[in-house]
Amino acid sequence: MNTFQIVGGNPLHGNFHPQGAKNEALQVICAILLTSDLVRIKNIPEIQDVLILIEILKTVGVKVIRNSKGDYTFCSEEIDFDFLKSKEFRKNGAQLRGSIMLLGPLLGRFQEAYIPVPGGDKIGRRRLDTHFQGFISLGAKFLYDEEEKYYAVTAEELQGNYILLEEASVTGTANIIMASVLAKGTTQIYNAACEPYIQQLCKMLNSMGANIQGIGSNFLTIEGVEKLRGTEHTILPDMIEIGSIIGLAAMTKSEITIKNVSWKNLGNIPDTFKRLGIHIDKQEDDMHIPAQEHYKIQKFMDGSILTVSDAPWPGFTPDLLSIILVVSTQAQGSVLIHQKMFESRLFFVDKLIDMGAQIILCDPHRATVIGLNQEIPLRGTMMTSPDIRAGISLLIAALSAKGTSLIHNIYQIDRGYENIDGRLRALGADITRVKI
Numbered sequence: 001m002n003t004f005q006i007v008g009g010n011p012l013h014g015n016f017h018p019q020g021a022k023n024e025a026l027q028v029i030c031a032i033l034l035t036s037d038l039v040r041i042k043n044i045p046e047i048q049d050v051l052i053l054i055e056i057l058k059t060v061g062v063k064v065i066r067n068s069k070g071d072y073t074f075c076s077e078e079i080d081f082d083f084l085k086s087k088e089f090r091k092n093g094a095q096l097r098g099s100i101m102l103l104g105p106l107l108g109r110f111q112e113a114y115i116p117v118p119g120g121d122k123i124g125r126r127r128l129d130t131h132f133q134g135f136i137s138l139g140a141k142f143l144y145d146e147e148e149k150y151y152a153v154t155a156e157e158l159q160g161n162y163i164l165l166e167e168a169s170v171t172g173t174a175n176i177i178m179a180s181v182l183a184k185g186t187t188q189i190y191n192a193a194c195e196p197y198i199q200q201l202c203k204m205l206n207s208m209g210a211n212i213q214g215i216g217s218n219f220l221t222i223e224g225v226e227k228l229r230g231t232e233h234t235i236l237p238d239m240i241e242i243g244s245i246i247g248l249a250a251m252t253k254s255e256i257t258i259k260n261v262s263w264k265n266l267g268n269i270p271d272t273f274k275r276l277g278i279h280i281d282k283q284e285d286d287m288h289i290p291a292q293e294h295y296k297i298q299k300f301m302d303g304s305i306l307t308v309s310d311a312p313w314p315g316f317t318p319d320l321l322s323i324i325l326v327v328s329t330q331a332q333g334s335v336l337i338h339q340k341m342f343e344s345r346l347f348f349v350d351k352l353i354d355m356g357a358q359i360i361l362c363d364p365h366r367a368t369v370i371g372l373n374q375e376i377p378l379r380g381t382m383m384t385s386p387d388i389r390a391g392i393s394l395l396i397a398a399l400s401a402k403g404t405s406l407i408h409n410i411y412q413i414d415r416g417y418e419n420i421d422g423r424l425r426a427l428g429a430d431i432t433r434v435k436i
């Protein structure tokens with residue numbers, strides 16, 4: 001088992017280059033299935049989830065060329081549908097959440113698609129109703145093999161429709177967009193998710209010849225076209241990684257400049273960290289976080305305790321709440337963290353409590369944090385990473401802590417952060433990857 005050994009307490013210093021966005025990569029890589037032409041994608045993060053998706057594409061017949069690090073060309077002339085129904089595919093496809101987005105483009109281009117129940121983080125129930133209701137609205141038949149845990153969607157022909165999504169699901173919206181770009185007629189998707197990931201997917205599809213309007217809003221209009229062509233696309237910097245580094249800098253009293261963050265695509269992420277009292281300077285497209293001895297959590301205007309909660313974009317992303325929580329443990333003041341979307345994402349606070357943090361887990365969705373104001377450091381300990389964002393939060397806690405920590409199950413961190421140990425060592429972190 002791979003483990004991180006971390007000696008905490010050193011302030012870090014230097015420039016950090018964010019990787020390409022994981023969640024955008026998973027969408028746009030699936031979108032290459034919509035054309036038989038070459039599609040080149042740059043700034044692909046070479047993280048576990050993305051590498052597994054690329055391997056899956058290879059096994060179903062997609063030709064993949066790695067031009068250089070993070071720069072790939074894909075060609076999906078033919079798809080091996082027999083393999084899509086095989087046991088091996090069931091095993092591979094179940095490994096990550098993002099594989100669910102193979103369905104939309106396969107259904108859109110070939111009128112049939114198969115996928116095992118996908119994996120991803122164990123952070124609560126993650127239903128897929130939105131995806132399948134959308135496909136059914138476009139005229140697809142839906143089958144679920146309960147024994148084999150396997151989904152199939154097929155159609156004679158997809159026909160555009162008005163679809164009001166039950167919830168603004170990110171991967172659900174991406175899937176329905178990809179299914180409808182080649183459908184007959186007009187598709188309207190209302191209550192669509194509009195994260196930068198989705199905006200980027202739509203822009204890429206339009207550059208392939210699709211006709212999508214309303215990009216960035218929750219109402220998308222898609223005029224179906226006959227065929228899509230090849231394109232070149234560059235993935236945005238990962239806003240979740242950027243948020244993670246802001247948290248790391250504050251918690252470890254470090255001065256870090258995050259390079260080329262694409263400010264205009266960060267929504268309210270910088271302001272949410274600022275509400276915890278963290279200074280953040282905009283330097284052209286870089287983000288400078290000065291070393292700070294203390295940071296003080298703001299209150300609401302009526303003087304009541306701050307709540308930070310998640311919401312679909314342009315609300316605050318749920319993927320950064322665990323990081324907000326860990327950073328709050330060393331702030332001055334108190335905050336209520338309310339994770340509305342997922343019901344099992346806050347349980348990792350037990351580990352932080354073991355390390356000395358003052359947290360009351362009110363219920364599975366809410367935790368109150370009473371900050372230690374950097375007066376008492378957390379204590380190093382042994383822990384296991386339960387999910388990707390809890391994992392990075394524990395890593396941040398360990399880097400700030402007094403003494404040595406061990407974090408097991410770091411696969412959960414590698415899933416979403418490329419060579420995180422190497423990149424943090426370059427900033428001065430004492431972190432080693434060990435086999436135990």
Ligand SMILES: CC(=O)N[C@H]1[C@@H](OP(=O)(O)OP(=O)(O)OC[C@H]2O[C@@H](n3ccc(=O)[nH]c3=O)[C@H](O)[C@@H]2O)O[C@H](CO)[C@@H](O)[C@@H]1O
Nearest residue numbers: 023026097098125126167168169170171172312318319341
């Ligand atoms: C591969 C990928 O892109 N994963 C992201 C994607 O997952 P994913 O697309 O799987 O997540 P969804 O957007 O479908 O929903 C996430 C959870 O939030 C709930 N929900 C969603 C919308 C809503 O209006 N109300 C509501 O309660 C859903 O029931 C579900 O439990 O979006 C999530 C929500 O931003 C992120 O945490 C994941 O990192």
Ligand SMILES: C=C(OP(=O)(O)O)C(=O)O
Nearest residue numbers: 097098120121319388389
């Ligand atoms: C929950 C996440 O990932 P996934 O949807 O791939 O499990 C995440 O990126 O925080």
